[in-house]
Amino acid sequence: MAGVRWTDAELKFLEENYTSKNSCKYIAETLGRSIRAVYTMADRMGLSVQWEYRRIDKDGYVEVVLGSSVKKKEHRYVYEQEYGIVLSGYEHIHHLDEDKQNNVIENLVMMSPANHNRLHAMIERKDIEALRKFEAVLLYHDVPKYQKWLNSFFLQCDIV
Incomplete structure (x- = not known):
């Protein structure tokens, strides 16, 4: 046609x-x-769409296509939209529950790659003192989410 x-x-x-x-x-x-x-x-016509489709990439993350062709990881897009920022690509967005497909804003916190690696190591070791102090490296709007997750993590580990 x-x-x-x-x-x-x-x-x-x-x-x-x-x-x-x-x-x-x-x-x-x-x-x-x-x-x-x-x-x-x-x-x-100047039309735009939030995303055309979602798919799971080879690493297990949800990927969305924005508009007609721009691909983005959904967790990064959700974080950007919530806080009105544009991520440079250097920052990591951590899933608090470690479910790569749970991209609700309450589950996402931003940190440097080095701090992201530190966090995963502390979780694996169940390093309670280090986990309690870790919120100091987070942005103010991520601290309440982290504290809520930390409390549930302690309950899972039978730590009070």
């Missing part, structure tokens, strides 16, 4: 479905157009 003008009905369908996170594949199949044509027209 290359080169065929879009009808008003098609444009309305695109607008209603693109921003509601329906996949471009679904829209293209419904309209009888190519996926590229859907992306191109959506871009011309």
Whole structure:
């Protein structure tokens, strides 16, 4: 259907479905157009979508496609959106419950790679004193989440 003008009905369908996170594949199949044509027209119309699809990458993390082609790890995206920051790529986002697919903001804290490695080592050793002091390296908005996780960790380990 290359080169065929879009009808008003098609444009309305695109607008209603693109921003509601329906996949471009679904829209293209419904309209009888190519996926590229859907992306191109959506871009011309200034439409954006939070993410097109989610998948699990080879390391077990959820990856999302933002807009038409930008891929991001969901946990990093969730953290950026919550705190209005753009991560440089240097920072690590740690999953407190160590579930790489649990990307609710209450489960995510930001730290340097070195501190991330230290934290995992302290958890493995069950180094209670070091874990209690670790909150000093966290950002203020991450401290309450960490403290809540730490209390549950102590309960799991029968430590009070």
